[in-house]
Amino acid sequence: MKRIQHADSMRSWAEEQRSLHKTIGFVPTMGALHAGHLSLADAAVRDNDLGVASIFVNPTQFSPHEDFNQYPRPLEKDLAKLEAAGIAAVYMPTVVAMYPRDYSTYVNVDNVSEGLCGGSRPHFFRGVATVVTKLFNAVKPHRAYFGQKDAQQCAVIKRMVRDLDMGIEIVEMPIVREPDGLAMSSRNAYLTSEDRKRALCLSRALFDAEKKLKKGERDGEVLMRGIRDTMRDVEIDYVALVDAETMQPVRETIRPVVLAVAAFLPTARLIDNIKFDPNTDDAGSQRGSGR
Numbered sequence: 001m002k003r004i005q006h007a008d009s010m011r012s013w014a015e016e017q018r019s020l021h022k023t024i025g026f027v028p029t030m031g032a033l034h035a036g037h038l039s040l041a042d043a044a045v046r047d048n049d050l051g052v053a054s055i056f057v058n059p060t061q062f063s064p065h066e067d068f069n070q071y072p073r074p075l076e077k078d079l080a081k082l083e084a085a086g087i088a089a090v091y092m093p094t095v096v097a098m099y100p101r102d103y104s105t106y107v108n109v110d111n112v113s114e115g116l117c118g119g120s121r122p123h124f125f126r127g128v129a130t131v132v133t134k135l136f137n138a139v140k141p142h143r144a145y146f147g148q149k150d151a152q153q154c155a156v157i158k159r160m161v162r163d164l165d166m167g168i169e170i171v172e173m174p175i176v177r178e179p180d181g182l183a184m185s186s187r188n189a190y191l192t193s194e195d196r197k198r199a200l201c202l203s204r205a206l207f208d209a210e211k212k213l214k215k216g217e218r219d220g221e222v223l224m225r226g227i228r229d230t231m232r233d234v235e236i237d238y239v240a241l242v243d244a245e246t247m248q249p250v251r252e253t254i255r256p257v258v259l260a261v262a263a264f265l266p267t268a269r270l271i272d273n274i275k276f277d278p279n280t281d282d283a284g285s286q287r288g289s290g291r
């Protein structure tokens with residue numbers, strides 16, 4: 001597995017592979033890899049000639065009070081996991097190379113970035129859209145893999161790729177969960193055992209709502225009231241029913257929707273969601289599929 005640090009070297013490697021007609025599947029990550037990330041890596045390796053991953057803890061998507069410095073960085077373990085998954089090259093740029101002192105250019109995706117996580121983390125999607133653009137420019141992928149765990153992030157990236165004619169296929173992969181239902185996240189490592197137990201109310205609330213949806217409940221207020229009730233022991237950031245493509249609030253489940261929740265626990269802010277398409281009755285949450 002090649003380790004590449006500089007954008008120029010990454011781009012020349014990618015261009016060489018493309019000239020040999022190899023397809024590149026790309027998995028951007030911030031490291032601290034778990035089975036959720038590895039499900040993306042497996043798909044990238046399986047569906048393309050070459051799988052490329054990046055590890056970069058992106059400062060522009062953290063605000064000053066957030067956990068940029070504390071964010072776990074178990075680099076050698078991460079590299080071993082990516083190598084075992086069959087990844088051909090890992091791109092690991094440095095912060096100073098990505099954002100030199102006079103860095104000035106940012107990508108803003110309006111509307112889709114507003115509300116939900118964009119409401120409580122106003123800087124976040126500008127940082128994500130900017131770094132993903134820079135990573136795409138270096139890695140030059142044909143396809144890029146993102147997790148439904150960050151459903152709004154997927155919607156933002158899809159919109160950005162469409163609006164800016166990037167010509168990259170965005171593949172959204174299902175949420176990988178712990179056997180008890182908790183959505184895997186690098187930030188779960190921050191949880192005390194007490195908080196870990198309380199965190200389970202997020203997935204429990206969503207699974208209850210999913211059962212109601214499958215039984216025919218379509219009223220957003222009823223669904224969200226049930227969720228808030230189940231999440232009464234944590235500090236709720238948001239509970240929202242939104243259109244799966246636009247991320248704008250909806251009252252009723254007529255088109256594909258996302259039911260999304262976020263909560264502050266004392267040691268971490270956690271998010272989770274389920275998708276539901278009333279036309280196919282397909283609630284896209286994967287339970288207990290962790291390895």
Ligand code: AMP
Nearest residue numbers: 029030031036146147149150175176184
């Ligand atoms: P991160 O390292 O947190 O930036 O995540 C990198 C990618 O992994 C993003 O596309 C996430 O949505 C995805 N991801 C994170 N957790 C999960 C999970 N539990 N299941 C599936 N994908 C995930």
